Amino acid sequence: MAVAIAVRVRFFARLREQSGTEIEALQVPPGATLEDVYDVLRRKHPALEAERKAVRGAINQELSDWSAVVADGDEVAFIPPVSGGH
Amino acid sequence: MAVAIAVRVRFFARLREQSGTEIEALQVPPGATLEDVYDVLRRKHPALEAERKAVRGAINQELSDWSAVVADGDEVAFIPPVSGGH
Amino acid sequence: MRYDVTTGPIDAHELEAVVTHPGAGAICTFSGIVRDNSRGQSVTHLDYEAYAEMAVPQMRKIGDEIKQRWPAARVAMAHRTGKLEIGEVSVVVSVSCPHRHEAFEACRWGIDRLKESVPIWKKEHAADGTYWIEGDEAKPATG
Amino acid sequence: MRYDVTTGPIDAHELEAVVTHPGAGAICTFSGIVRDNSRGQSVTHLDYEAYAEMAVPQMRKIGDEIKQRWPAARVAMAHRTGKLEIGEVSVVVSVSCPHRHEAFEACRWGIDRLKESVPIWKKEHAADGTYWIEGDEAKPATG
Numbered sequence: 505m506a507v508a509i510a511v512r513v514r515f516f517a518r519l520r521e522q523s524g525t526e527i528e529a530l531q532v533p534p535g536a537t538l539e540d541v542y543d544v545l546r547r548k549h550p551a552l553e554a555e556r557k558a559v560r561g562a563i564n565q566e567l568s569d570w571s572a573v574v575a576d577g578d579e580v581a582f583i584p585p586v587s588g589g590h
Numbered sequence: 591m592a593v594a595i596a597v598r599v600r601f602f603a604r605l606r607e608q609s610g611t612e613i614e615a616l617q618v619p620p621g622a623t624l625e626d627v628y629d630v631l632r633r634k635h636p637a638l639e640a641e642r643k644a645v646r647g648a649i650n651q652e653l654s655d656w657s658a659v660v661a662d663g664d665e666v667a668f669i670p671p672v673s674g675g676h
Numbered sequence: 677m678r679y680d681v682t683t684g685p686i687d688a689h690e691l692e693a694v695v696t697h698p699g700a701g702a703i704c705t706f707s708g709i710v711r712d713n714s715r716g717q718s719v720t721h722l723d724y725e726a727y728a729e730m731a732v733p734q735m736r737k738i739g740d741e742i743k744q745r746w747p748a749a750r751v752a753m754a755h756r757t758g759k760l761e762i763g764e765v766s767v768v769v770s771v772s773c774p775h776r777h778e779a780f781e782a783c784r785w786g787i788d789r790l791k792e793s794v795p796i797w798k799k800e801h802a803a804d805g806t807y808w809i810e811g812d813e814a815k816p817a818t819g
Numbered sequence: 820m821r822y823d824v825t826t827g828p829i830d831a832h833e834l835e836a837v838v839t840h841p842g843a844g845a846i847c848t849f850s851g852i853v854r855d856n857s858r859g860q861s862v863t864h865l866d867y868e869a870y871a872e873m874a875v876p877q878m879r880k881i882g883d884e885i886k887q888r889w890p891a892a893r894v895a896m897a898h899r900t901g902k903l904e905i906g907e908v909s910v911v912v913s914v915s916c917p918h919r920h921e922a923f924e925a926c927r928w929g930i931d932r933l934k935e936s937v938p939i940w941k942k943e944h945a946a947d948g949t950y951w952i953e954g955d956e957a958k959p960a961t962g
Contacts, residue, residue, distance in 0.1 A: 699855060706848075708919065712841035784919075784920075
């Protein structure tokens with residue numbers, strides 16, 4: 505039985521600048537949620553946005569709740585709010 | 591004192607087809623209104639639209655009331671409603 | 677600002693270039709195209725006829741009114757005349773504004789006013805005959 | 820239908836050609852342009868960054884929703900990424916419909932949805948610094 509699953513993490517825009525990386529491979533325990541993944545990443549990249557409501561998570565290009573569970577091979581992305589504008 | 595004034599008359603679209611002419615010189619009595627001018631033209635061109643509300647008159651490129659008086663040298667135009675559309 | 681009545685094809689890009697400037701964040705461009713059907717009939721082509729000496733000043737008046745209502749707007753409009761085939765562009769209104777909602781509103785207001793007040797007429801060559809389109813009425817052409 | 824995220828210039832005419840067809844009487848095209856000012860500050864240039872693999876499907880979803888609301892509509896949209904200078908086109912949405920009012924409404928709905936839901940971010944290089952624009956907030960860039 506797997507003791508860890510592998511996900512590909514992508515950062516964009518302000519979160520990319522804070523993490524200092526565009527893409528990274530990450531191993532997390534089976535059953536990890538988006539929130540768990542982000543917590544791991546926050547420990548690796550202390551500059552990463554602390555205010556959770558300024559961040560959305562996506563799994564395989566679909567916006568997902570923080571409680572969504574990631575699976576082996578998933579592409580996980582953390583993105584800031586889009587520009588909006590008038 | 592002038593016994594007649596000269597105007598240039600222009601017809602457009604359906605009225606042009608009815609009159610059979612695009613432009614014509616016309617002499618009318620001093621004090622003639624747009625309505626008088628149109629009546630003269632209706633006698634010359636019997637096919638010209640009889641229903642007055644389907645016609646607008648313009649003097650020197652400005653839409654004008656039927657009671658507006660024309661002056662020597664004016665360009666008088668008779669035009670149908672514009673196409674509108676959605 | 678630019679207001680044209682022209683027998684040649686209309687280049688929407690040229691009109692957009694007229695309204696673009698460094699303070700414009702939004703351009704809304706409307707193009708009217710010759711459709712292949714009207715009044716439930718198939719259409720083969722159109723003829724547009726203009727009273728150009730009156731149409732161009734009337735377009736300018738609409739442009740001036742747009743600038744009164746939306747002071748930051750810049751406006752260009754052109755209408756083509758003569759024979760137009762299906763798919764050809766008959767009219768273009770392009771408006772730039774700092775922000776997009778005002779660009780949409782000003783452009784729409786402009787084409788609505790143009791259609792109701794600029795002396796340009798449409799003759800429709802359709803399966804059921806040839807008609808002058810006057811507002812909601814289609815009147816048989818005789819020319 | 821066409822949905823692009825591209826580093827090269829956007830050709831609005833190309834998008835209009837995609838939506839044109841014999842039943843379309845109206846095309847409304849919105850272009851977003853890089854303005855020389857924002858938040859009361861002068862702007863020198865912008866950088867746009869996209870999550871392209873998510874942005875293109877999201878654009879397609881917006882196009883599908885437009886077709887649900889306005890069944891006769893045809894839609895094309897493109898967003899540019901990378902460095903953009905003042906006056907350059909960042910985004911274009913073009914919609915054709917049989918009649919003009921629905922073309923305006925569908926196009927405006929499309930650009931509004933795009934701006935609020937497609938994962939593309941704007942970094943503003945302005946007189947007072949460099950900021951990521953996130954909704955109504957401007958947050959200092961650090962990269």
